[in-house]
Amino acid sequence: MMKRNILAVVIPALLVAGAANAAEIYNKNGNKLDFYGKAVGEHGWTTNGHSTNADSTYARIGFKGETQINDQLTGYGQWEYNMTASNVEGAQSQATRLAFAGMKFGDAGSLDYGRNYGAIYDVAAYTDMLVVWGGDSWAATDNFMNGRTNGVLTYRNSNFFGLVDGLNLALQYQGKNDRNSPVTVNYDDNTGTPQSVSLSGNGAKANGEGYSTAVTYDFAEGFSVAAGYENSDRTDAQKNALTAVNATTGTRYNGGASGDNAEAWSTAFKYDANNVYAAVMYAETQNMTREPDANFANKTQNFEAVVQYQFDFGLRPSIGYVQSKGKDLVGRTANGATFGGGDADLVKYVELGTWYYFNKNMNVYGAYQFNLLSDNDYSKTTGQDTDDHVTVGIVYQF
Numbered sequence: 001m002m003k004r005n006i007l008a009v010v011i012p013a014l015l016v017a018g019a020a021n022a023a024e025i026y027n028k029n030g031n032k033l034d035f036y037g038k039a040v041g042e043h044g045w046t047t048n049g050h051s052t053n054a055d056s057t058y059a060r061i062g063f064k065g066e067t068q069i070n071d072q073l074t075g076y077g078q079w080e081y082n083m084t085a086s087n088v089e090g091a092q093s094q095a096t097r098l099a100f101a102g103m104k105f106g107d108a109g110s111l112d113y114g115r116n117y118g119a120i121y122d123v124a125a126y127t128d129m130l131v132v133w134g135g136d137s138w139a140a141t142d143n144f145m146n147g148r149t150n151g152v153l154t155y156r157n158s159n160f161f162g163l164v165d166g167l168n169l170a171l172q173y174q175g176k177n178d179r180n181s182p183v184t185v186n187y188d189d190n191t192g193t194p195q196s197v198s199l200s201g202n203g204a205k206a207n208g209e210g211y212s213t214a215v216t217y218d219f220a221e222g223f224s225v226a227a228g229y230e231n232s233d234r235t236d237a238q239k240n241a242l243t244a245v246n247a248t249t250g251t252r253y254n255g256g257a258s259g260d261n262a263e264a265w266s267t268a269f270k271y272d273a274n275n276v277y278a279a280v281m282y283a284e285t286q287n288m289t290r291e292p293d294a295n296f297a298n299k300t301q302n303f304e305a306v307v308q309y310q311f312d313f314g315l316r317p318s319i320g321y322v323q324s325k326g327k328d329l330v331g332r333t334a335n336g337a338t339f340g341g342g343d344a345d346l347v348k349y350v351e352l353g354t355w356y357y358f359n360k361n362m363n364v365y366g367a368y369q370f371n372l373l374s375d376n377d378y379s380k381t382t383g384q385d386t387d388d389h390v391t392v393g394i395v396y397q398f
Contacts, residue, residue: 060097131365170214266284292382334382351369351370
């Protein structure tokens with residue numbers, strides 16, 4: 001019974017923080033270094049008649065270190081690296097997920113710089129807890145400061161300068177990251193006229209100067225709330241998304257939203273106690289969220305919810321709902337279809353899944369995604385995925 005009770009405490013911590021199970025490899029004279037990682041064997045299938053399946057096995061390692069400079073000043077750093085193993089040797093990919101360093105000044109807070117999570121992700125993280133999917137209605141990697149991103153200066157303060165327990169503040173600045181190849185024009189093979197325009201490659205992941213902020217407050221008895229706001233300049237290529245006009249029909253196409261600024265605000269609530277985890281999140285974005293073809297949506301309304309229960313013997317079933325509604329989307333013609341513009345769902349699904357933890361180092365999991373998107377002109381022109389999916393995996397972590 002003691003082992004089961006320990007699992008009920010440890011497993012939720014592992015889900016929230018990837019380094020929660022880190023192995024301490026050095027701790028002497030005020031210097032501490034933790035090493036963490038995991039190996040994941042994972043496979044998925046689509047289930048709507050396309051009979052596709054894919055291996056998505058990967059491994060991940062990282063370290064977290066700190067050095068005590070004096071009684072009020074601590075230096076720290078973190079690095080995290082991901083390696084895929086789903087292709088032949090020599091054709092696999094690697095990526096640095098996190099790399100930042102900074103200083104903590106007692107109750108005054110901490111300041112660090114590098115590749116890190118956006119401050120507003122503190123809000124998105126409340127519902128980014130699903131077994132396989134989740135957290136993808138509006139938060140995305142290298143999409144301004146919504147997820148992991150480059151070149152951010154981040155200030156954090158816990159317990160509001162030591163005065164209010166549970167009240168945490170994050171402020172963040174990001175410099176401009178301009179990328180190449182921001183626009184792709186697709187031409188009709190017969191007439192040579194432009195048929196559609198889309199942002200692609202690194203151009204869709206560019207950003208101008210901006211800032212992000214979040215406030216979280218942990219009440220007693222497991223209740224917490226969070227709110228955040230983000231505002232970034234858009235690059236010239238993004239806000240002046242190249243416009244094309246079909247010479248024959250006069251139909252106008254462009255690369256999506258053309259506003260000067262990308263904005264997001266979000267709020268979330270969670271309950272995490274008594275073996276229950278439940279959270280809801282709502283967010284709106286302007287000129288920020290990428291559509292399936294990498295164009296930017298003028299506006300999105302986003303909702304996520306998740307409920308999980310941790311059994312003492314290691315089973316953790318989960319159900320989640322995710323939706324992103326695109327508003328005033330730009331029309332386009334592609335793939336033999338024409339979307340006239342207006343509203344459309346960018347993401348909409350229910351995930352039903354579970355983990356089973358043998359102990360804190362070993363678990364298996366499986367999840368089914370009930371995709372609620374429809375086959376329509378929008379999905380056809382953007383190449384949007386409307387299939388159901390199922391994924392299973394096994395994890396060793398330390």
